Amino acid sequence: MTTKLLLLGLLINFLVVKDAQAVGVCYGRNGDGLPSPRDVVSLYQRNGITKMRIYDPHQPTLEALRGTNIELMIGVPNDALQSLNNQNAANTWVRDNIQSYSNVRFRYIAVGNEVDPNNGNSQYVRFVLPAMQNVFNAIRAAGLGNQIKVSTATYSGLLGSSFPPSNGAFRDNVRGFIEPIIRFLAQNNLPMLANIYPYFSDPGSNLPYALFTATRPVVNDNGRQYSNLFDAILDAHYAAQARLGGGNVPIVVSESGWPSSGTSVATVANAGTYNRNLIAHVRGTTGTPLKPGRSIETYLFAMFDENRKPGNEEEKHFGLFSPAQQPKYGQLNFN
Template identity: 55%
Template sequence: MATFSSTSNSYLMAAIVLFVGLFMANLDITGAQSVGVCYGMLGNNLPSKPEVIALYKSHNIKRMRLYDPNPEALQALRGSNIEVMLGVPNSELQSIANPSNANEWVRRNVLSYWPSVRFRYIAVGNEVSPVSGGTASLAKFILPAITNVYNALRSARLQDQIKVSTAIDMTLIGNSYPPSKGSFRGDVKSYLNPIIGHLQYAKAPLLANIYTYFSYAGNPRDISLPYALFTSPSVVAWDGSRGYQNLFDAMLDALYAALENLGSHGAALEVVVSESGWPSAGGFGTSLDNARTYYTNIVRHVKGGTPKKPGRAIETYLFAMFDENQKQPELEKHFGVFSPNKQPKYPLNFGGERMWDVSDGYNHSVSLKSDI
């Protein structure tokens, strides 16, 4: 039997303490990095691009969604260590559906800045739907545009570092209650199936904009405000053995179920929540207090998981960095977590200590219909 001297024991204990410390530190970093913030620019009173990047850094916001390749913003991001979700705007989808145009777009907007800008995702289009009057004509360009951008990145051997996807909204879901019965609308499945197949092949997540606010505002009779704001003291809706204490989890799990219902290629996909927020003014159910409650709770909550996928951090991007006074309708002007003068609207903790969701589990249920 081997024996250890006291000195060896000391080294062993030091090594164990160091390993545990590094492991716990890594947990903190992983938790802190699960929340990013979307940087919209539709305001005539916003800080300069370098000031905005400095604001992200000073508040330890490590991820950003950028809706278009703004050269001044990309230049300011150099060396910042902020991970970026870069958008191909809907207005450019038809052009990017041409392979040579996509190659040039990637060269100009990605390769010219990589690796000093840490691109994490390319979001090809935002909330394009084949059945929405505003974007229906663009739907046919999404898959070729995604494929072309992916191929351009693969040519540069970056397909494993930068993932290419598209951001959908929840209007593509036809049935969402109970979450386990989630399914896409029948008239969008032929649009989504090849996109989901490509994402699985490329090992890329699906991006989804998930707003409990719009579900609540559209159906306040059946959806309670606490359920939408993460403040319900107990389970609101049961789905078999799974209890849902907040609407965000129910919506995300309905999306996961809808992906599974598309077949094996959908079941394997991860989902990144590419937008989520609550307006502080401009519509039903809006107030500074409600918005503060929502943002504070979602930052804490996404460190964990959902009833369907417990214990897994949900990569989430808050919408949005600033109130943007040039957006319409009025409601859209009030989603900022900062004011244009760079002052925080809410006391959010984007990093630092790991904040655990210590809700009281799923011990009690309330009889309340919770369609989403």
Template identity: 65%
Template sequence: MALNLLLLGILIKFFVFTDAQSVGVCYGEFGNPLPSQQEVVNLYRANGITRMRIYAPNRATLNALRGTNIELILDVPNIDLESLNDRNKAITWVTDNVLNYRDVKFRYISVGNEVDPNNPDTRRFVGFVLPAMRNVQNALIAAGLNQIKVSTATYTGLLAKSYKPSEGVFHDNVVSFIGPIITFLGQNGSPMLANIYPYFAHVGPPKLSDLSFALFTRTTPAYDDQGRQYSNLFDAMYDAHYAAQSRLGGSDIEIVVSESGWPSFGEDVATVENAGTYYKNLISHVKGRTGTPARPGRSIETYLFAMFDENQKPNKETERHFGVFNPVTRQKKYQLSF
């Protein structure tokens, strides 16, 4: 009896700890000044951050990651997608950026980021994403690196409808692009990567009135969706993505939140207080076992955007203020536990 109880205790601990997710942080480099890549990796380790996303191969970053326990999402930049439609160039890319760093813990390769048939800045890449994914996957398999999963990072802009979450659906002209990708992910046991930003959904257009719904501070459900109670916008957006991919055969494909964040400056709700509240509550939510109303009882692998404010980013002022660390002092902007 005592032995059975001991074994049961070990099993419970095993499942609890394997289900709990480490929250990752995206590492962008559109800022000046920024610490060196080695200093950044040291900062990740000192703060217990064991997952990172970088948006392009960077030799200094990859060298700094050697021998660490930091798991990595490595992006193929959109501008490189066309070249990787050539099988030999994909093999060279994998050799140069993965095989040469066997002591780096690659978790996923994200082949493209937010490629969208309806976005004039990215629509030219649409036809290159899936062939590049296949070529990178085949190069990894040929190298014996089957454990590294290949995916692409999507975003809520691909959805024609996200309210209510169960009615989530892709734009009609997105289906022919994303449907075969979903099939590929299912065949290879890879997750879908999705950038989910309640901040952008809140500010609109149209602007939503309930800030507490976006910041995880609402204490009662905002609405009911087929018996599912939604009290935060993150869950609603996540489940809308899940509903949309499920319509195309992706009900068994996990969604990894490859970006989520809140800016601290630039618009009326972009404040240090709101950003700190969002990041703190997001971490608590995704590390727990509550899941979402449509996917309950599980933690959600999530990557905060971003490590530092990036003062060289173009477009809106808010885009430059998503950092969770000060790049000069290297101190946390918010009291977060990763």
């Protein structure tokens, strides 16, 4: 009996470890003095980072990834969406950027990033879904449909309501854009990609809630207890999707992070706390209050600070590593 219990315990432990979700890191290149793509891939490997997101089909990076165990989320830039509204162009894009790299472990194609009728990307709204459909068709025709999932990367700016999380809903003028996308994902068993940043949700009003350091639940949503803002935002996205027919569409967190400079709460200490606690949180198997037990696949933003990135000052300071490949927050336990 003792031997059987020991074997059962080992099996349960193996299954829990196997199910633990690896954490990816986004690799942006809008900075000066950054390492070569080959050195960056080596940095991922040395740190046990087995998932990467890139924002365009950058050939030197794809070459450096050949034969590695790193799973890749590759992006179609917003300014390329219109061209992929043509099926032949989408076929060519897949041939040149996916099929030509057969020994790269592609996992997702993010067709567009944070396209929104209400921001500077509004001109791309009408191109997103047709581009997704054409890329999906091309992936399926290439026999890669079981390996590579096609989606788009959305963000919390599309939500008109997010509190409490069960009231999550998209803005009225966003529904015509996002509902057909959600239904397409649901029909084809594809995930939604979502960039989720507690930092941009007024964290100063309750910093422990944003940094995963609250010692007790902060929000009670019809019996669901929330002790961190990340889960609350993620569940608001799930609730918003469910209102539009996407209750069963899983969400992959395609970006999340915290800046180390630029505002009073953007400090090295807070960024280190957020990133360490986020990794620990998503590597567990507890899920969120709305989706208990569901893994939370997450990509941290970003590998390096990007001093050439436009926008507010904090946008330039999300990096986990210096250009000299030294960790900004000490050693992070990715896997």
